[in-house]
Amino acid sequence: MEIGTIGAGAFAQALAKRALKAGHKVKLSNDRGPDSLREIINQLGPGAMAATKEEAAACEMVLLAVPWDNVPSTLASLPKWKNQILIDGTNPFHGKAGKFTRADVGNLSTSQLIAALAPGARVVKALNTMIVPTLEADPIVNGARRVAFISADDDGAKRQVENLLTGFGYSVIYLGNLRDGGLIQQAGGPLAGRNLLEEGDRHK
Numbered sequence: 557m558e559i560g561t562i563g564a565g566a567f568a569q570a571l572a573k574r575a576l577k578a579g580h581k582v583k584l585s586n587d588r589g590p591d592s593l594r595e596i597i598n599q600l601g602p603g604a605m606a607a608t609k610e611e612a613a614a615c616e617m618v619l620l621a622v623p624w625d626n627v628p629s630t631l632a633s634l635p636k637w638k639n640q641i642l643i644d645g646t647n648p649f650h651g652k653a654g655k656f657t658r659a660d661v662g663n664l665s666t667s668q669l670i671a672a673l674a675p676g677a678r679v680v681k682a683l684n685t686m687i688v689p690t691l692e693a694d695p696i697v698n699g700a701r702r703v704a705f706i707s708a709d710d711d712g713a714k715r716q717v718e719n720l721l722t723g724f725g726y727s728v729i730y731l732g733n734l735r736d737g738g739l740i741q742q743a744g745g746p747l748a749g750r751n752l753l754e755e756g757d758r759h760k
């Protein structure tokens with residue numbers, strides 16, 4: 557599968573490494589344009605490509621990996637969504653690393669807000685609970701699988717992201733729809749930042 561990333565920072569690069577290891581192709585995009593991504597693409601190796609935001613967003617599955625403050629303007633700058641899956645990996649923090657403050661998203665989960673800003677996309681909340689070192693670490697530790705949480709309103713999109721993450725080696729737990737599951741896994745929720753392992757192989 558071809559996975560697009562909107563944002564090509566630490567988080568998108570970690571996802572790209574994992575996806576490349578699992579045999580997928582990844583089109584990374586950022587704000588400054590494809591030329592600025594040459595070194596990153598070289599480091600990621602075969603299967604990684606620099607793309608415009610529009611090219612990345614046209615992939616069947618797209619990771620949103622921009623800082624929270626940039627989410628509205630980034631989504632507004634993209635072409636109309638045509639049913640692609642949009643993985644919301646964001647966490648609602650203002651500012652930059654080291655100086656984060658939690659953003660107020662009102663009465664919505666972050667993914668509900670993103671779904672409202674990206675009509676036509678099938679939004680799935682995933683991977684936001686994994687910090688970069690966790691995403692880069694082995695998904696299987698002493699036979700136990702790292703747990704990845706997902707929340708979604710669209711059943712087909714949920715299944716596809718579940719398959720992607722299972723293919724990475726994770727044990728996937730579906731938490732519910734974008735509102736209920738989203739609130740559990742987003743920053744401030746009980747599963748935010750949790751790095752859990754599941755023993756046994758329920759995928760056999």
Ligand SMILES: NC(=O)c1ccc[n+]([C@@H]2O[C@H](COP(=O)([O-])OP(=O)(O)OC[C@H]3O[C@@H](n4cnc5c(N)ncnc54)[C@H](OP(=O)(O)O)[C@@H]3O)[C@@H](O)[C@H]2O)c1
Pocket residue numbers: 562563564565566567568585586587588589609620621622623624626629630633645646647648649683684685686687688689
């Ligand atoms: N870092 C983590 O451990 C981690 C873990 C889970 C979730 N997350 C979430 O993932 C998101 C990204 O975090 P990060 O650590 O990867 O941040 P980062 O390293 O600062 O990277 C941000 C990326 O977003 C791009 N960007 C900003 N505005 C954009 C726009 N309008 N259009 C396209 N690209 C744009 C930047 O492009 P330029 O470089 O061209 O400006 C950069 O590539 C955040 O919401 C964060 O909460 C991070």
